[in-house]
Amino acid sequence: AQSVTQPDIHITVSEGASLELRCNYSYGATPYLFWYVQSPGQGLQLLLKYFSGDTLVQGIKGFEAEFKRSQSSFNLRKPSVHWSDAAEYFCAVALMEYGNKLVFGAGTILRVKS
């Protein structure tokens, strides 16, 4: 069955420090990959997506993610975290031959300390 694993439930980083959030997926084929961010009580905002091509993708708010086929991973990174980045981050995958039905990981809550 399709699954997405985000191994870290909570991560705390200092403002200005670098960030990496991990995501691994289990699929028979290479899926389409997404990272979303959710502030408390809010909907989901798309940070970035990977469909094909360059395995390093740039997103909004200074985020980037790298697709590594050999590791079935799609980790999210940011070189310098701002206090406003505190939120919950979700990795999601989709097999487009089945439409854009998304399978989400359980999320990682990011706390930023000043």
Next chain:
Amino acid sequence: DAGVTQSPTHLIKTRGQQVTLRCSPKSGHDTVSWYQQALGQGPQFIFQYYEEEERQRGNFPDRFSGHQFPNYSSELNVNALLLGDSALYLCASSLEVYTEAFFGQGTRLTVV
């Protein structure tokens, strides 16, 4: 562009009641998907509507049903509410079923 809009924002229902949630897709979008996000979990796919037909369905009981109207807006209906149905219900829209989805702010349903 108003984006994806959902109503109501919050509501409280009693066990056994029925509820209807509404979603207006982003302008130009024709596909609507619904997700349930329980507290502390990632969203779970309920179903997807395209051309007024249910195209895909996740692992949810028949108590969950939906509809898409000719203007592409959609409703999610839940019958015989259980305490476990308490969650944030998210609507996502896209242009056809093969493009990225944009999410609304969600409806927070509390069943007491």
